Amino acid sequence: MAPTTAAARQAPSDDKRWRQVDVRMRRLGYRPDGLIEVLHTTQEVFGYLDDDALRYVGESLGVPPSTVYGVATFYSHFSLKPQGRHTCVVCTGTACYINGAGQLLEEVGRRLGVAPGGTTADGRISVLKARCLGACSMAPAVVVDGEVHGKVRPDALMAVLGTL
Ligand code: FES
Incomplete structure (x- = not known):
């Protein structure tokens, strides 16, 4: 089954930074193997990866939540909590x-x-x-x-x- 594209998905909020994430996913053709790059972009613009972000990226790229969480927690580069208040x-x-x-x-x-x-x-x-x-x-x-x-x-x- 082909992954549903982000075009059909609603970003978790109207925060303009999601556009950057969307652009990145589009450039990568919504390919599941673009996951790390998209997570990197998401963390770069939001500072960390929350549940909404992980779910949105996973659904947009057609990657199961278990894999998305696995990748996000495996690499120490990724942070699941905001670092500063x-x-x-x-x-x-x-x-x-x-x-x-x-x-x-x-x-x-x-x-x-x-x-x-x-x-x-x-x-x-x-x-x-x-x-x-x-x-x-x-x-x-x-x-x-x-x-x-x-x-x-x-x-x-x-x-x-x-x-x-
Ligand atoms: S908002 Fe477009 S370059 Fe800064």
Whole structure:
């Protein structure tokens, strides 16, 4: 039986980051052997893999849940829990990059002492990079705890993170 395509599936939420996961799956032709790559992309944009993500990716690629969980728990690279209590995803896609995403990451690194992929020492904020959040007209875009912020300047981002 051919796997049902993601086109027929509803992403777990209307969070724009699912578009990135969908694009990845489409590029890989929804092939079951693309599982690790798709999980990697999903973790890159969300910071970790929750049940909804594992189920959605598995169903979209036609991979049984047992296999999806097996892979996600086998590789230490994958995390099934958010590392920090909050997540800050800085888009480094082309539009965001040329509009200052690099300065945003630099400022976060300088002020919070955390590099992309890392979590602040107090476990408060995990900082992640993403490739195009689908909000290019708002470049540079950042998603803080699921909320998209557009045309973000370093000071404004630090102010948002300071409220967490
Ligand atoms: S490049 Fe950042 S939202 Fe598209």
